[in-house]
Amino acid sequence: MDTKRFHSVRLEGDKCRGCTNCLKRCPTEAIRVRGGRAHIIDERCIDCGECIRVCGYHAKVAVTDPLSSISRFRYKIALPAPSLYGQFKELRGISQVLNGLKQMGFDEAFEVARGADVVSRAIRERLKNPDLPRPVISSACPAIVRLIQVRFPDLIDHIVDVRQPMEVAAMIAKREFARKHGVDEKEIGCFFITPCPAKVTAVRNPIGHEKSAVDGAISVLEIYGLLSSQIRNAPVDITIETASDLGVGWARSGGECKAVSVENAMAVDGIENCIRVLEEIEDNRLRDLEFFEGAACTGGCVGGPLNFENNYVARSNVTRLSSRTPNPELNVDSGMMTKYELYDSSRILPNSAMKLDDDLIEAMRKMERIEAIYKELPGYDCGSCGSPTCRTFAEDIVQGAATQMDCIHKMKEQLKIMAQQMVNLAQTTRE
Amino acid sequence: MAVLLEKSFPVEAGAYTTAGEASTTIKRTLKQLGISAEVLRHVSVACYEVELNLVIHSLGGTLTLLVDPEKVTLISKDIGPGIPDIDKAMTEGFSTANEEARTLGFGAGMGLPNMKRNATEFDIQSEVGVGTTITMSFALK
Numbered sequence A: 001m002d003t004k005r006f007h008s009v010r011l012e013g014d015k016c017r018g019c020t021n022c023l024k025r026c027p028t029e030a031i032r033v034r035g036g037r038a039h040i041i042d043e044r045c046i047d048c049g050e051c052i053r054v055c056g057y058h059a060k061v062a063v064t065d066p067l068s069s070i071s072r073f074r075y076k077i078a079l080p081a082p083s084l085y086g087q088f089k090e091l092r093g094i095s096q097v098l099n100g101l102k103q104m105g106f107d108e109a110f111e112v113a114r115g116a117d118v119v120s121r122a123i124r125e126r127l128k129n130p131d132l133p134r135p136v137i138s139s140a141c142p143a144i145v146r147l148i149q150v151r152f153p154d155l156i157d158h159i160v161d162v163r164q165p166m167e168v169a170a171m172i173a174k175r176e177f178a179r180k181h182g183v184d185e186k187e188i189g190c191f192f193i194t195p196c197p198a199k200v201t202a203v204r205n206p207i208g209h210e211k212s213a214v215d216g217a218i219s220v221l222e223i224y225g226l227l228s229s230q231i232r233n234a235p236v237d238i239t240i241e242t243a244s245d246l247g248v249g250w251a252r253s254g255g256e257c258k259a260v261s262v263e264n265a266m267a268v269d270g271i272e273n274c275i276r277v278l279e280e281i282e283d284n285r286l287r288d289l290e291f292f293e294g295a296a297c298t299g300g301c302v303g304g305p306l307n308f309e310n311n312y313v314a315r316s317n318v319t320r321l322s323s324r325t326p327n328p329e330l331n332v333d334s335g336m337m338t339k340y341e342l343y344d345s346s347r348i349l350p351n352s353a354m355k356l357d358d359d360l361i362e363a364m365r366k367m368e369r370i371e372a373i374y375k376e377l378p379g380y381d382c383g384s385c386g387s388p389t390c391r392t393f394a395e396d397i398v399q400g401a402a403t404q405m406d407c408i409h410k411m412k413e414q415l416k417i418m419a420q421q422m423v424n425l426a427q428t429t430r431e
Numbered sequence B: 001m002a003v004l005l006e007k008s009f010p011v012e013a014g015a016y017t018t019a020g021e022a023s024t025t026i027k028r029t030l031k032q033l034g035i036s037a038e039v040l041r042h043v044s045v046a047c048y049e050v051e052l053n054l055v056i057h058s059l060g061g062t063l064t065l066l067v068d069p070e071k072v073t074l075i076s077k078d079i080g081p082g083i084p085d086i087d088k089a090m091t092e093g094f095s096t097a098n099e100e101a102r103t104l105g106f107g108a109g110m111g112l113p114n115m116k117r118n119a120t121e122f123d124i125q126s127e128v129g130v131g132t133t134i135t136m137s138f139a140l141k
């Protein structure tokens, strides 16, 4: 498979009724309804999962790795996202989740929250550099990073070049397991238990580096049933809870800000809210802001579309748990900063999917035609043409992906004229 | 070379609720044209600043975007009151923001110098009782 074009979010065509719910919610205007069903424009999709959430027919799905795929490896390590802890109401400790995962068939469970600890320290170091453009923007939510590539290319330089916690966790987990058991790292598979499609795509098609250290991503929903039955009789063992309160706190919006411990930090959750604040950052309206943490999901990763529990319940579960780990403070020694590849190895590039044309003059001509067409449209933004707004419809016409008559209001106008013409014709022939 | 694209946005005096809308549309347009990140950064800052200026300091006016293959140009033209002392207005820290604006956190007094810093070329013409015209261009190459 061409991994560069891989998207976790897909459409199951036969379930789609061609309504306009997802059309309206997509933050990058990546959806069109044509021929009675929705289509996703691959180049624009950022795998945020908004469309999965709003589709009443469950026609939008996330492709994830099945649990059975772990058998590809001789040794299997589970990487639970901190948000996974929020899925269980009566948890007596994080160690129950880790032990439950082992009972399910994993040889080891390594907390992504530990990766978050290391990443927090790395970001603290980066924030000491006064030359980085402010605010420094978190790289943790891949949907937000991709949103910036598509809609805010001028803010790419603000994204911190530290890898995501799941990447760092996978590197550490493999090395520690290989050393402890005297096995080859190649025989170890690390599987992220993911709350969202954005992370699945980030595993297949990483941003900022070539290959992911994570070997697969299994959704929380897929293992929820099995894991909750295992957790019921899983022992509590505080000695295996090695992540700090701060690392666990990354599960919810604001957790990263707290962990990087900088005065002027702002945490924003929900993709539309993130867009609003990114516009302000772009205009340099937030001059004193040091750090921006954006999460595509409401509440942060606890609100991920592949979670079981609703985000408010999950958030309060995580808050309770994160005050109970045996490690209240970040405890990452400086050696960790050089021992693993914590930083991006390639530049993040803008995504030009919103561009009208590669040639500026041609793009301007198209823009002019768009304006002319747009002026003639009713401006209802009803979506029945299959484009999210009248403006995007005008763009689609100019790009050859739609015709004027796809607009039912234009069509009605046209019919009225024709009807009038027929009446006139009938009258003139009678005389 | 001839201007290939022109868009105008009326900006009302004191319309704080819609302040920034013209800038958002202008940014969107430039992104669709594929203007480089470097130029976008400068236009974004100057554009918001000048739009806010119209809202806070003027009696209303128009913000116009012009694009040709060499440059992006922003023209802000208002119908008054006009600036009595341009040199003073161009000094860092100087602000004539009224009380209403100040309570909203506007009027940090960095307006004009900030625009000048971001534009490749900057020109301001003003006459008391007539109005102010600010022209900024941003080279594409």
Ligand code: SF4
Pocket: A009, A025, A026, A027, A028, A029, A030, A031, A040, A044, A045, A046, A047, A048, A049, A050, A051, A052
């Ligand atoms: S996943 Fe997000 S970006 Fe992709 S089509 Fe759905 S709503 Fe649009």
Ligand code: SF4
Pocket: A048, A140, A141, A142, A143, A144, A195, A196, A197, A198, A199, A295, A296, A297, A300, A301, A302, A303, A304, A305
């Ligand atoms: S906020 Fe978290 S769960 Fe939601 S898309 Fe981003 S990384 Fe995934």
